[in-house]
Amino acid sequence: MAKTYSDCFYCGGFVEQRLPPRELRWQGKLFAIEDVPMGVCSQCGEKFLKPEVAKGIDRIFEEKKQPAKTIQVPLYQYGPVS
């Protein structure tokens, strides 16, 4: 595979492209986007998003696209460990 990302900014490790789902909040609501091309450092796990990919994500919201599906997200209330 062609090298599309520079080495990790933080640790110098190799950054490989992956397609993890990405969660983000938009106007107070939680959304998830699947198959987002993202660079992930193989050493420290830092994620790198290309500017054009970030722009593509913005466009999804700006165009108010219909989601492919709606998922339910379990929400936990944090409680102190006894």
Ligand SMILES: [Zn+2]
């Ligand atoms: Zn790294």
